[in-house]
Amino acid sequence: MKQYFTRKLFIYILTFFIAVTIDWLIPRFMPGNPVQVLLARASLHAEAAKEMYSYYTKAFGLDLPLWKQYLSFWNAIFHGDLGTSILLFPQPVIKIIMRAIPYDIFLLLPSILLSWFAGNKFGAFAARTKWLDNTVLPIGYILTATPYMWLAILLGWVLAMVFPIFPLAYASSPAIIHSFSWIFIADYLWHWILPFSSLFLVMFGGWAIGMRNMIIYELEADYSHYLEALGAPRKLVRRYAFRNAILPQVTGLALQLGIIMAGALVTEVVFSYPGIGYLILGAIQNQDFFLIQGCFLFIIIEVLIANFLIDVLYIIIDPRIRIGMGGKSA
């Protein structure tokens, strides 16, 4: 148990280290000079540009030797200083990200959790129920096979353009300023529904299929047969099978996170939803290296934390890890 955790922790730290290093490479290894890009955007007057150039080269520490830049980057991270944005010059990257993150939490957390719960319940329910298995599950396959952005585009087109029921873009109506008021919350939810649904539906399909396939194995497992032989009611048998089948689904969640992030990105892009994903696209298009760097750093951290939580959860629900075998199966 203890050693299991220490091992896990070690892996996480190492991963973080490597990921951050790659992240650090982004602005440095990009051809072209970030400062030049910045000045080009700022469209300053000739002389002004000249002065600014030397100023920002210093400000970004781009004149230091690489190893120094690397160290100072780590130092900066722990002081929450991710440099200055080019796209949103002169705002500090950290501030920009902090403003975007709530939108992600509010969009991702519900869609991931709800789809996971609902999908698993549904999959377990559909399995071995002939008519469901043959009618509804095919839809599941299609859903999970649907590219996130396409479903988003489709929903947007049908429910916002053809039948203008929901708004096509943004996280709230332009006419409303953020505030903790019912008008705003209602408006927020109204804008939230389309992006949420497109994320939810795709993931839901995946989980449903996964669970359906898992539980079929479990229902054929010896312990299930034994229960039947002892005349245990269908309910109990299925409950046990479900409990066992849910384990791989939990690990699945961890494995999926990366893809889900990408899915969220494109969904936000389609709906101009001001989360990290939308930020990243803007940053990519405008070559705002420091913003890109910051966004990825946050994604790395989010994924790592999520993974860690899932690991803990896994230990709680799967005795086989707690007992003896010290994480071999994690």
Add this chain to the structure above:
Amino acid sequence: MFKKIILLVLLIVFLFSGMAFAQVYERSETLYTSGTQWGPPSSWNPYNTGGYAMGTFGLCYESLFLYDPLTNEYIPWLAESGEWISSKVYELKIRKDVKWNDGTMFTAKDVKFTFDIAKTAAIGLSPIWNFLGSVDKVDDYTVQLKFNDPLYQELGWYIYNNPIIPEHIWASKSTKDVTSGIGENPVGTGAYMFEASDQSKMVWKKNPNWWANSALGLDPKPKYIIDLVNSSNNVALGQVIMGQYDLNNNFLPGIASIVDGGYGISTYFPGPPYMIAGNTAWLLLNLTKKPMDDVAFRQAVAHAIDVDQIVNVVYGKIVSKADPSGLLPIWDQYIDKELVDQLGFSYNPEKAKAILAGAGYKDVDSDGFVEAPDGSKIALSVVVPFGWSDWMESIKVVSRGCQAVGINLTPEYPDYPQYLDSKLNATFDMMICNDQQMSSTPWTYYDWMFQNPIADIATMQNGNYSRYDNEEAFALADELDKVKVGDIEGMKAVISKLEKIELTDLPLIPLWYNGMWSQTSNAVWTNWPSSAEDSNHYLAATWRGYWNMTGILMLCDLEPAK
């Protein structure tokens, strides 16, 4: 339990997003704009030229004069008048009874301060000190600019392009804060005041006691102006169609069909080219490389490109073909017509082939592409930044045209920094570029075109990326700068010389006029500027530097839809 989760998340969300009051803006008194901000509003520093929030300069901070490019007239603004009392002294009469929106009076000392600060801090105005000797405050409403060697055209540009700032606020700022501070809570003299801003928008509120109400009887109609951060084309276009933007300044593909389609959307011109020409898209040729250094080759390229296809197919007729001189329609009077007729070029593949052949470019190895006179192979690329969709399409047309006449030219789409890098360090072969916006004088164009010295181009970032080296041209550009504003004939004389050089040497090839993209919806606001006789001819543009080109007047002419 899901409910719990959601509530929890809700809580988190509002912990993050500040703003404790519920504010809903009445649609009928709000003007929705978009097309300027590529990310959340992040700066209200009018000297952050490329990045300040929409309207910071123009709605909040104001300039001494406005300039109307369509009539080529200066409109006195914070200055009541500006006159040359001697060949080297320019006297500004400052308007009285103007208040900063924090209540302080606006006086000559603010103007002096603005000029002086440009000496210490590197801002757009700084270069004026290359020829400005001193700024003297005669009295509270009179300022004299004493020049060593006045550059009239350049000055003419500064007086409407430079925001005047309040001394009582800015005097305490560090140089760094002046040049690149965020500049929150801007205090200006303008018609609008900072109201609020968040991830997706900037909100300006009407300034009830704006000086122009009484002084000029001007009254901007919208109580609020909300500028939305740019979104993807399909969202923007969708918002326009649904009348959720009143004024949009994005490049919207297919807008032509929308305008014709009767969605209540209008543009300045009812038909092609729909938009006022805002700047010229050039094809830059890198003169430091073979064979671009050969004028014959450049001529051939110029004749090989089917600009009409770019205009009609790529842009769907919302742009127009550029004059060979590259001068914008607003500068039409400066174009030396017969010179253009005799030296100009047009799409003519046969001629292009002939020129190539005449200059000794022959297809030796018969691979369908010509080789250089010295027999060396020619394989060139034309670049635009990846993701700039209309340009990406355009250079396909360019390269097809060149290939058709035997020039092996292929389109490439590097990411922006690579594009910029090759531009600044002259590593490209050919590229599209449109760095110069419309302005009060063609001098800005030629200054950009013949920027020197060539050594500094990478850091100056102000043109001549073709590396055209011609002392005569440089001299002429400076000479043009010295011509008095309004001396049309004098300007024409110099400009036609410049045109001659330009057309004979073709350091760059003007292709088309990019529009000043502007689509307006009549759903909530009407009486937008248009080419029609009975309506106003201001610029409906929210772009940085356009409010002071009559954009502000456009606001005053708006009328709520019935």
Add this chain to the structure above:
Amino acid sequence: MSLKVKNLKVYYQTLKGDVKALDGATFTIGDGEIMGLAGESGCGKSTISNSLILLKPPMRFVGGRVELDNEELPIWDMEKMNDFRFKKISTIPQYAMNAMNPIRKIGKMVSEILKSKKVDFKSTLPELKRRLDLVELSHDVLNMYPLELSGGMKQRMVMVLSTLMNPSLLMADEITSALDVSTQKAVAEMLVEFRDREFVKSMIVITHDISILYQIADSIMIMYAGKLAEKAPTSVIINSPRHPYTKLLISSLPDIGVKYSQKKLTGIPGKPPMLLIPPTGCRFRERCPVAFQKCLNEEPPFVEIEKGHFISCWKEFEKNA
């Protein structure tokens, strides 16, 4: 008579058609009787035990009648059978090793099963503990997960659980095969103990290891190719079998009491027939040393030729006649 089986027919559905795995079995088991059931693999011995307690696809109930304590078992009805399973009829499955839910504490699992059968766990607990002691399992196992137990322990745990409701009939299917000699012996003896203490009234012990049966079974029933060949008290089967198959079977065994290796019942030349389209007449005839004309056409019935001694073989019938 605790168990009466009359002409039970259970087929296996396959795409190629029905495999007549159990083609008309008729036998009885008396109170307190431990009946061994032996035969080559695929002869249908497991089919009997399965069909008695858990008859589900691909198994198909074709015909016959099963009575337990003079009450008919609706073995063809998965749901109805639940009233009998565990309480009246129970099983120790072949896979006892992993018959328990890996992620549930054993005690919890037991209580949940009992609850599902409307039995109060609290009041049953003391008895459960007593029986754990009996099989030499510490009470802690109830707070353990299956994977914390050794193979033998798991097996014993399952034995206790399966018999907790004192069923009238217990079926033990190949329970010893996976164990080493010493444990085998212990387990076997436990079965007897359970019977003696009347945890279970009667038992069917399925195995291909006759030496085990010799130790514990009162009677032995030999099956061949989905048919009953012979049933008689253990001593009779061992010492004076009548059916030629049984004879070969027994003779192929080394001296009684000696545990023998995997290679079972292969002393007999030839292979059992395909049960998809079983041959007419006696199914053993192709391998039978004494087969004659009659065996070819007519199927021998399964009749009692002496008290408690049943066989199905024309040759033997003739001798008797």
Add this chain to the structure above:
Amino acid sequence: MTKPKKRINEFLYFALKNKRLRVGLSVVLFFLILAFVGPLLTDYKWDDYVGPAYHPPSYEYWFGTTTFGQDVFTQFILGLKASFLVGIIGGGIGTLIGVLVGFTAGYHGGMIDEFLNMLTNIVIVIPTLAILLIISVYLKVRGVLIESIFIGFTAWPWAARAIRAQTFSLRSRDFVDLARISGMKPLKIMFTEIAPNMMSYLLMTFILQFGGAILIAATLDFIGLGPTNAISLGLMMNLAVLWGALPLGMWWWFIPPGAAIAAIVGALYLTNVGLDEVFNPKLRKL
């Protein structure tokens, strides 16, 4: 176990009987054929201006035309081809790496297992987008091939995990022990003893990787990190959105590519379940 030949026949038998498998395969096949026969049905290049702009589907332009009057059908066909390419190469590489890592980890266990596990975990967490971003700016032109390879090299972890688990359970089987005792080289054992018994599993892994690769590629293309010199289904959607196909109601531009992807990948998953039922008698329904 029974003789392989007999087993194969049996599989074919069930394979043909299995509805899921039949449907899945036929859909995939349909698109595959379309992708390779299609180019014969059109004589344009994907970016040729062939007709009127904004033209809805019609007799001469089956899927209509784009903003510039490019033939959407042509783009669709070529995009389809690109997608299959990505699927095969990306999915192939992904499976291969997954198999190698999974086998070695599962077979050797101990430190090697530890290490490979760590590697897997790391690759899972690192944002592949970031890496692609760096790579992409270094390649003047990004092609479908590069993209597929990249995807292959980043999409293997889950396959590795699954296969590792399988190998774990197999390595203790007697026939493997036998091989080990007889002093066979580990690698040889993996491929002569273990692999054959996992063929079904490997096949299914590949199918899933195949589908996954197509989806990932579509996503990358959509945010403009895809091929710069060719068309792909993802790129079609990207262009459609870029050129405002939604508000302009040019559904024929953005519906086909997404629908095709959904259909192909969905069919692949269906095939996968079908195969599972074929290979795994327990799941066979009669």
